[in-house]
Amino acid sequence: MTNSNAADLEAEYERRTPTSKEHFEEARTYLPGGDTREVTYVDPYPTFVEEASGCTLTTADGEELLDFLNNYTQSVLGHAPPTVVDAVTERFARGNGLAAPTTEATELARRIVERVPSVETVRFANSGTEATMNAIRAAIAHTGNEHVLKLDGAFHGTHDTVLVGVEDEGRENPGVPTTVEERVSTVPFNDTKALVEAFERHGDDLACFIVDPIMGNAGMIPPREGFLETARDLTADTDTLLLFDEVMTFRMDPGGAQERYGIRPDLTAFGKFIGGGLPAGAFGGREDVMSVFDPATGSVTHSGTFNANPATMVGGAATLDALDGNAIERLNDLGATARERLEAVCADAEVPAQVTGDASFLNVHFTDDEVRDARTGTTHEAITERFSLAMRNRGVFVADRGLVNLSTPMGEPEIDALVDAVEGALADLSTAAAFDGA
Ligand SMILES: Cc1ncc(COP(=O)(O)O)c(C=O)c1O
Numbered sequence: 001m002t003n004s005n006a007a008d009l010e011a012e013y014e015r016r017t018p019t020s021k022e023h024f025e026e027a028r029t030y031l032p033g034g035d036t037r038e039v040t041y042v043d044p045y046p047t048f049v050e051e052a053s054g055c056t057l058t059t060a061d062g063e064e065l066l067d068f069l070n071n072y073t074q075s076v077l078g079h080a081p082p083t084v085v086d087a088v089t090e091r092f093a094r095g096n097g098l099a100a101p102t103t104e105a106t107e108l109a110r111r112i113v114e115r116v117p118s119v120e121t122v123r124f125a126n127s128g129t130e131a132t133m134n135a136i137r138a139a140i141a142h143t144g145n146e147h148v149l150k151l152d153g154a155f156h157g158t159h160d161t162v163l164v165g166v167e168d169e170g171r172e173n174p175g176v177p178t179t180v181e182e183r184v185s186t187v188p189f190n191d192t193k194a195l196v197e198a199f200e201r202h203g204d205d206l207a208c209f210i211v212d213p214i215m216g217n218a219g220m221i222p223p224r225e226g227f228l229e230t231a232r233d234l235t236a237d238t239d240t241l242l243l244f245d246e247v248m249t250f251r252m253d254p255g256g257a258q259e260r261y262g263i264r265p266d267l268t269a270f271g272k273f274i275g276g277g278l279p280a281g282a283f284g285g286r287e288d289v290m291s292v293f294d295p296a297t298g299s300v301t302h303s304g305t306f307n308a309n310p311a312t313m314v315g316g317a318a319t320l321d322a323l324d325g326n327a328i329e330r331l332n333d334l335g336a337t338a339r340e341r342l343e344a345v346c347a348d349a350e351v352p353a354q355v356t357g358d359a360s361f362l363n364v365h366f367t368d369d370e371v372r373d374a375r376t377g378t379t380h381e382a383i384t385e386r387f388s389l390a391m392r393n394r395g396v397f398v399a400d401r402g403l404v405n406l407s408t409p410m411g412e413p414e415i416d417a418l419v420d421a422v423e424g425a426l427a428d429l430s431t432a433a434a435f436d437g438a
Helices: 006-016 018-030 082-092 103-115 128-143 178-182 192-205 227-237 257-261 287-293 310-322 325-348 381-393 412-428 432-437
Strands: 049-053 056-059 064-067 121-125 147-151 184-187 206-211 241-245 267-270 281-285 354-358 361-365 403-405
Touching (some): 006 381, 082 310, 103 281, 103 310, 128 267, 128 281, 128 287, 184 192, 281 287, 325 361, 325 412, 361 381
Parallel strands (some): 206 241, 241 267
Antiparallel strands (some): 056 064, 354 361, 361 403
């Protein structure tokens, strides 16, 4: 299908997904919005997935989709990688809810500490949200300051502090106390001048500056030279802790984005693949800061029924063992190839489109303007949604916001399929009707 308008794209989607539609109607009876995760909600309804293996999803409608979303970068080894499945099932079968330490937690902690030089000690949690929440709490306890600086439009999970400034300026966050909003400030990504000004205003009161080194939520926007370096200098000068959110970016290098970009933060939050596909988060950094969690000497509470459960720990360890330097290098090379080929496709398209990204991350943006922060990245939202629909109709699963990321089972054939699908989807969107209807 080419040169279709928006209604055609939706009709084609409905034709392909009748069972998903039925499942969605049923789900809506019991779950507000038909699911329990805002990001999976798409118009007119999401595709229900029954199984996943390698880089393929099998939908409830019996279709096979190439998965270029990978649970928002979590499934870096693809789905159900055998070594991880074996490790997790073997460990789970020997008992999992123990309320006692196990050596499996030490083993995963050791792997993280050995890979990431800035992380001297680490703690485990159950999500990226918990990781950033506890890291910020440590920063407040350590510095005695309560103000938090974050990037405008950056997503760090769903706890109160980091929900401030996620959407456009002026958006209210119903449910987040205004007292929280008062102690959070934001700066645009890649705007060094604004960063300097923010530190002039708040430097004396800041607990931490939380940064995702490549801006994921705003569309995989890499840092400009000097921005992260300035952040490091300003935080050091003001005794503010620099907190890197590496929930997504840890896959970019064995030592994470901080190694790739050569910056050493004080604290780091991890998530996504850190538990091998089971719910997981981790946060770590300087020993003197992390010691606030040591019950013998510190004062900050950190607990959780499922923290460091051994099945998650062995899943994470098996994943890190598979995701070694060679695997990451291969994945990053594949990403560079995909970006180069998609840039050529975007340059030839009739719609304004461009690709951002680094390592194994890509994002298609529908704008001719330079993409440097959340505001320049989030352009035509409705068109972006139509793009993901057009891609699904062509058998390729990507995020609603144009996010594409790779997994290790992929190779050149999958990149060919991606490039073909993007080329076709851009053609689908190229008529004025598609824009009018979007
Ligand atoms: C950069 C970043 N930080 C934090 C989070 C929150 O992680 P979780 O969804 O596991 O709570 C996400 C989730 O997508 C993320 O992308």
